[in-house]
Amino acid sequence: MGRLTKRQQQIIKYQLRDRLDRRKKADMIHSGEVPKYVRDKIPYIRRLSRSLDQVLIVASFQQPELKTGLIDRLLVMAELEERHALICLNKYDLLEHPGQAEQVAGIYRSIGYPVYITSAKSGKGVAALARALSGKRSAMAGHSGVGKSSLLNAINPELKVATGAVSYATNKGRHTTTQIKTYTLDEQTELIDLPGLKQIDFFDVHRDEARFYFREFLTPAESCRFNNCLHLTERDCAVKEAVKSGRISASRYESYRQFVETLT
Ligand SMILES: Nc1nc2c(ncn2[C@@H]2O[C@H](COP(=O)(O)OP(=O)(O)O)[C@@H](O)[C@H]2O)c(=O)[nH]1
Ligand SMILES: [Mg+2]
Ligand SMILES: [Zn+2]
Incomplete structure (x- = not known):
């Protein structure tokens, strides 16, 4: 097996712990195995x-x-x-x-x-x-x-x-x-x-998982005090520090925060 990317490593660590299977969920969405009301969304x-x-x-x-x-x-x-x-x-x-x-x-x-x-x-x-x-x-x-x-x-x-x-x-x-x-x-x-889009919803993304899809969070996240840090209200959060110092864009971080809020 080739070298894993930082995101893959973090996701694997996370999935092993929480037994969430991201790939399986995505496959289900694409296989049509989901009920029509889900598919329509x-x-x-x-x-x-x-x-x-x-x-x-x-x-x-x-x-x-x-x-x-x-x-x-x-x-x-x-x-x-x-x-x-x-x-x-x-x-x-x-x-x-x-x-x-x-x-x-x-x-x-x-x-x-x-x-x-x-x-x-x-x-x-x-x-x-x-x-x-x-x-x-x-x-x-x-x-x-x-x-x-x-x-x-x-x-x-x-x-x-x-x-x-x-x-x-x-x-x-x-x-x-x-x-x-x-x-x-x-x-x-x-x-x-494609026709104009107003919103894009992700009902299969867990709020704890959202942080993996903001790629610039991955490296700073390694220095957060808690390894399951969601970069929201946790203490000693290196991602939030990076936002403060300007290394992570405030608008990207704000998008992340709003994104997490829309996830259950
Ligand atoms: N000033 C300006 N108007 C543009 C530009 N591109 C598109 N428009 C105008 O914006 C409106 C919407 O463009 P359209 O191509 O139909 O957008 P779509 O809905 O994303 O496909 C039209 O009135 C276009 O003439 C641009 O680069 N500059
Ligand atoms: Mg158009
Ligand atoms: Zn953090």
Whole structure:
């Protein structure tokens, strides 16, 4: 057996103790062995995940405003399903302070997720994004109105994907993509355009397990006083210390906290 990753080691330790079998739970979800009412709750992106090479998480800087919560939940999904994840931050042209783009991108790049800053409108970053998608089967996930369909058109104008106007009343964006569509860019490249997502739920993730899917917590977690530290209210928590000193992003930690709150 090859060397185990840090996450695998920690999960194994945890599972041996608590006899939770993460892999088995994930297999059940994908095998269709679960009752229909459970199956209906599995987000489409997750049901699809095993057929994908990677997940492209799309968000926009403005209209709708950037909220990192959904990005972080989609990253959890990618970690859970062991899929490669890429992040695209779109509508760069709408940013008043372009420096903001690098700041947000830096949070994710520093923990190993590739980030593409794009504008489907001006074409910025589109070629680099297209290269990252080339030769792979990817699905695009994100809020509606962030520009998923527009990016597809920017990558290949012949696709003529329908795009929707942002609803300015709510600034949330109406969506026109009502069904899932697969676009074949070339023989090796497929892109799946998914309808806008508001929430992504994980009913199979135990709250004690959530910490394993925030990859930058893994190394500091080794220095927590308690080896089962959830990094919430425990004493001498190295993860919380890393948040204080800025080594872990406060927004990522906040996403973790909110994520745990939604789990039972
Ligand atoms: N200013 C600007 N608007 C964009 C950009 N990308 C998409 N849009 C607009 O945002 C709205 C929603 O785009 P759409 O591609 O339908 O988003 P989707 O719901 O994620 O597929 C449309 O009015 C697009 O013209 C961009 O990079 N800059
Ligand atoms: Mg769309
Ligand atoms: Zn801790």
